[in-house]
Amino acid sequence: xxGTATPTRRWERFTAQERIARSVLYILTVIAVVWSLRTIDIxxxxxxxxPEQTADLFKRMWPFDWAFYPKAVHSALIETFxxxxxxxxxxxxxxxxxxxxxxxxxxxxxVLRWLAQFIFVSSRSVNSLIxxxxxxxxxxxxxxxxxxxIAVRSIGFVGKLFGEALEEAQxxxxxxxxxxxxxxxxxxxxxxxxxxxxxxxxIALLRWxxxxxxxxxxxxxxxxxxxxxxxxxxxxxxxxxxxxxLAVIFAVVIATEIVTSFLRSRIL
Amino acid sequence: MTTRPAxxxxxxxxxxxxxxxxxxxxxxxxxxxxxxxxxxxILRGFSQAATLFGRMFPxxxxxxxxxxxxxxxxxxxxxxVLSTFFGILLSLPLGFAAARNLSPxxxxxxxxxxxxxxxxxxxxxxxxxxxxAVGFGALAGILALIVATMGFxxxxxxxxxxxxxxxxxxxxxxxxxxxxxxxxxxxxxxVMARFVGLTVYQFDSNLRNxxxxxxxxxxxxxxPLFTAYQRFDFDVVLTILLVxxxxxxxxxxxxxxxxxxxx
Numbered sequence: 250x251x252g253t254a255t256p257t258r259r260w261e262r263f264t265a266q267e268r269i270a271r272s273v274l275y276i277l278t279v280i281a282v283v284w285s286l287r288t289i290d291i292x293x294x295x296x297x298x299x300p301e302q303t304a305d306l307f308k309r310m311w312p313f314d315w316a317f318y319p320k321a322v323h324s325a326l327i328e329t330f331x332x333x334x335x336x337x338x339x340x341x342x343x344x345x346x347x348x349x350x351x352x353x354x355x356x357x358x359x360v361l362r363w364l365a366q367f368i369f370v371s372s373r374s375v376n377s378l379i380x381x382x383x384x385x386x387x388x389x390x391x392x393x394x395x396x397x398x399i400a401v402r403s404i405g406f407v408g409k410l411f412g413e414a415l416e417e418a419q420x421x422x423x424x425x426x427x428x429x430x431x432x433x434x435x436x437x438x439x440x441x442x443x444x445x446x447x448x449x450x451x452i453a454l455l456r457w458x459x460x461x462x463x464x465x466x467x468x469x470x471x472x473x474x475x476x477x478x479x480x481x482x483x484x485x486x487x488x489x490x491x492x493x494x495l496a497v498i499f500a501v502v503i504a505t506e507i508v509t510s511f512l513r514s515r516i517l
Numbered sequence: 518m519t520t521r522p523a524x525x526x527x528x529x530x531x532x533x534x535x536x537x538x539x540x541x542x543x544x545x546x547x548x549x550x551x552x553x554x555x556x557x558x559i560l561r562g563f564s565q566a567a568t569l570f571g572r573m574f575p576x577x578x579x580x581x582x583x584x585x586x587x588x589x590x591x592x593x594x595x596x597x598v599l600s601t602f603f604g605i606l607l608s609l610p611l612g613f614a615a616a617r618n619l620s621p622x623x624x625x626x627x628x629x630x631x632x633x634x635x636x637x638x639x640x641x642x643x644x645x646x647x648x649x650a651v652g653f654g655a656l657a658g659i660l661a662l663i664v665a666t667m668g669f670x671x672x673x674x675x676x677x678x679x680x681x682x683x684x685x686x687x688x689x690x691x692x693x694x695x696x697x698x699x700x701x702x703x704x705x706x707x708v709m710a711r712f713v714g715l716t717v718y719q720f721d722s723n724l725r726n727x728x729x730x731x732x733x734x735x736x737x738x739x740x741p742l743f744t745a746y747q748r749f750d751f752d753v754v755l756t757i758l759l760v761x762x763x764x765x766x767x768x769x770x771x772x773x774x775x776x777x778x779x780x
Binding site: 262267270271274278281282284285286288289290291292296299302303306327328331332334335338370371374375376378379382383386387388389391392393396462463465466469470473479483495498499502503 | 541544545548549551552553554558559562565566569591592594595596598599602633634637638639641642645646649650651652653654655656659706725726728729732733736742743746751754758761762765766769775778779
């Protein structure tokens with residue numbers, strides 16, 4: 250026994266496998282960025298006058314065409330608000346049964362659960378503007394198409410998050426109600442609902458906040474709201490009207506954020 | 518026989534809440550009446566939908582269309598990659614500036630103002646402005662999505678930095694480490710997992726939006742999509758939609774893997 254042979258220990262955070270996986274991802278990122286930079290099609294001629302164009306843009310925007318607000322913007326703004334709100338409500342109505350269908354503790358049948366998940370994923374994969382294109386083709390231009398596209402786009406979001414909230418519900422109250430012989434509707438109303446109510450409101454408010462933003466652009470493809478006014482102003486190159494509309498959208502979005510954070514602190 | 522006082526109801530009626538529900542119902546009817554939504558219109562829509570889906574099938578996969586869609590999709594992908602990369606690079610300093618525990622009050626306030634402006638406009642609206650500033654093409658889309666990335670990532674990154682565990686930072690600093698050593702040894706390991714999660718999420722979001730900015734001239738698949746739509750080539754529209762959905766679903770599977778590597 251020499252006593253001097255202390256084992257040399259190396260402390261490492263990652264296993265070799267983790268190191269390799271990370272390195273591969275870093276390299277792939279670099280390759281993706283380099284490939285994109287080298288092949289992307291940018292027209293340099295347009296860039297020479299970009300500063301002048303930008304200055305010109307703001308010069309034409311200011312002063313805003315305030316007279317345009319009572320003429321066309323106000324009613325369009327109200328319509329946008331209705332589209333976002335009704336779309337959110339419709340989305341919640343459609344998503345509630347689906348989220349029960351997707352919750353593992355409520356639905357035993359894996360086929361039904363898979364079907365609900367499939368609906369959520371397809372709803373979320375398609376952008377709200379694309380949904381708007383489809384619904385404009387179906388219902389014609391106007392607010393109805395906007396409401397439908399907001400609703401269909403939101404089903405996946407609301408359903409997925411609410412389904413996860415349902416899965417986290419405690420089993421105790423549910424079993425207690427079942428033991429009293431309560432019908433299934435009562436188990437829903439008095440067993441599940443009180444447990445998931447905070448999650449429900451926070452999801453609904455979050456989506457409403459997002460939908461106010463999204464409904465502002467739906468009009469660009471004809472689905473009603475303030476986007477229609479924006480599209481008209483853009484096509485006519487009335488930049489002072491465009492500036493006014495952008496300022497109005499900014500104000501509404503900030504106001505919505507204040508309202509939702511106030512409601513969230515009151516309800517939750 | 519004495520009657521005991523009635524026990525309180527186990528499920529008392531909450532009148533303010535009930536009124537709120539009634540008010541909501543009234544609002545829905547009022548809003549529906551102002552929006553010119555009628556049952557007749559909805560029913561007519563259903564027959565219209567049948568025609569539309571009839572014209573969508575089968576999806577158009579003629580060689581020239583496939584080529585058009587491939588170039589468009591590749592451009593959308595490039596827009597997503599570049600806007601995420603540069604957006605994240607810009608978000609790092611902005612996020613640090615907006616973190617209240619690291620930067621002075623005036624700087625945090627200013628950074629939060631910039632973030633609020635970036636966040637409040639939809640990427641499609643921002644890309645309209647950039648199309649005017651730098652002309653039609655992918656650059657306008659990239660710049661618009663960089664703005665969107667900065668709005669989202671720097672806000673959440675600031676929150677991550679604010680939750681930083683100060684003890685680890687102090688411990689490393691006590692050994693006499695330089696500023697960059699502190700950053701790499703004490704700060705990075707704490708924020709890396711969340712940061713990768715944010716990046717992956719934002720890339721996903723940018724990928725979805727890069728298919729849209731083309732509608733207003735920002736490059737990518739949006740332009741061929743909107744053209745096909747306006748020309749009523751619904752079979753081409755369907756092909757493009759299927760390709761977009763396939764790409765997004767594919768990336769959703771990849772992103773779960775990436776997150777696991779960095780946990």
